[in-house]
Amino acid sequence: MFDAIKGFINPSKNPDISQAFEYQNTHLPTLWLLGKTGAGKSSLIQAVTGNSDVEIGNGFEPCTMTSHAYSYPKATPLLRFLDTRGLSEADYDPAEDIQISAQQGHALLIIAKAEEPEQRDVINALSKIKKQGSIKQILVVHTAVKQLSVDEQNKTVQYNQQQFEKIWGSEIAHAEVDFELTNGKAFGIPALTEELTRLLPIIQQFNHDQQHADTEGANFQKLKTEILWYAGAAGAADAIPAVGLVAVPSMQAKMLHSLANQYGVDWDKQAFAEFIGTLGSGFAFQYASKLGIRQLVKLIPAYGQTIGSASAAVISFASTYAIGRAACKYMYHKSKGEAVSNQDMQNIYKDALANIKEVAKSETR
Incomplete structure (x- = not known):
């Protein structure tokens, strides 16, 4: 089992890693955007990701006959947006789009401009999606609501909401937003983020407005996306039978090497041993033992291939994220020639493990 630990110091090329990366890429949580042209889909993506440059058509790649997909971030994707282009086509068949959006943690977002009660194309598509029966999570996002008077806003939002709920056959959660107010600010983003987080917990990790108590925390936020990507890849590796025992430590090793390079820290046996030591005397043994046990459980017929x-x-997923978070704290202080207490390191590892649990469950289901 301790061979897995050795891989942290000098990771070698592992053919299973590319397999896990491919598995992760095809199982990204998907937000399926359903709405007319000009409804505000690009603005919604910008609000979620914090990337003001993304536009529908810019960075989107064809994935079916009628839809295009955008993975974010580009280099280390954690989330996919699916934009349906064929709504106005009479013979639109959502089967391919459903197959993609239902890969993992899927959610359907209906984007409707408040001042546009004519939603026939969206309603027709929604009716077909309802009949397919695969999509369970759904949210209506009413956009440009502040371009209307309060009375008009209430009437038009209620009218469009009722149109969609009539087709869906039940109440649908909704959010009211306006991405382009005259004062340059946006309306309703916190409420929208809350609703999206309820559907896909990973959304919470894109909150760029989070306040940081110190420089170390701010530095971690800059590397958080990369760490989450490695965590997703590690989770994907352990979902593949007979791969996790070697691939998971290899991915974690590559993550640590990458982080060390970005902090300007020499990552050698001494640094690795010191880092592991800060996490507690029994950390290495527990890590190796638990990793080995998980692989054995996966070999149990039926149970191992599902629950195991x-x-x-x-x-x-969770342990990789927690290791990455702890490594950032260790390397930050190491780069400044400062010591960090074992208690602080163990606390930050445990906190990271606890805080990422719900995201891990959502990302790997």
Whole structure:
């Protein structure tokens, strides 16, 4: 088992890693955007990701006959947006789009401009999606609401909401936003983010307005997306039978090397041993033992391929994230020639493990 730990110091090329990366890429949580042209889909993506440059058509790649997909961030994707282009086509078949959006943690977002009661194309598409029966999570986002008077806003939002709920056959959660107010600010973004986080917990990790108590925390935020990507890859590796034992430590090793380079820290045996030591005397043994046990459980017929693999994926996702978070704190102080207490390191590892649990469950289901 301790061979897995050795891989942290000098990771070698592992053919299973590319397999896990591919698995992760095809199982990204997907937000399926359903709405007319000009409804505000690009603005919604900008609000979620904080990337003001993204536009529908810019960075989107064809993925079906009628839809285009955008993965974010580009280099280390954590989330996919699916934009349906064929709504106005009479023979639009949502089957391919459903297959993509239902890969993992899927959610359907209906984007409707408040001043546009004519939603026939969207309603027709929604009716077909309802009949397919695969989509369970849905949210209506009413946009440009502040371009109307309060009375008009209430009437038009209620009218469009009722149109969609009539087709869906039940109440649908909704959010009211305006991305382009005259004062340059936006309306309703916190409420929208809350609703989206309820559908996909990973959304919370894109909150760029979070206040940081110190420089170390701010530095971690800059590297958080990369760490989450490695965590997703590690979880994907442990979802594949007979891959996790070697691939998970290899991915974590590559993550640590990458972080060390960005902090300007020499990552050698001494630095690695010191880092592991700050996490507690029994950390290395527990890590190796638990990793080995998870792989053995996955070999149990039926149980191992379902519950066992799912549990292993969640643990690998969460532990990779927690290791990355702790490494950032260690390397920050190391780069400044400062010591960091073992208690602080163990606390930050435990906190990271606890805080990422729900995201890990969502990302690996």
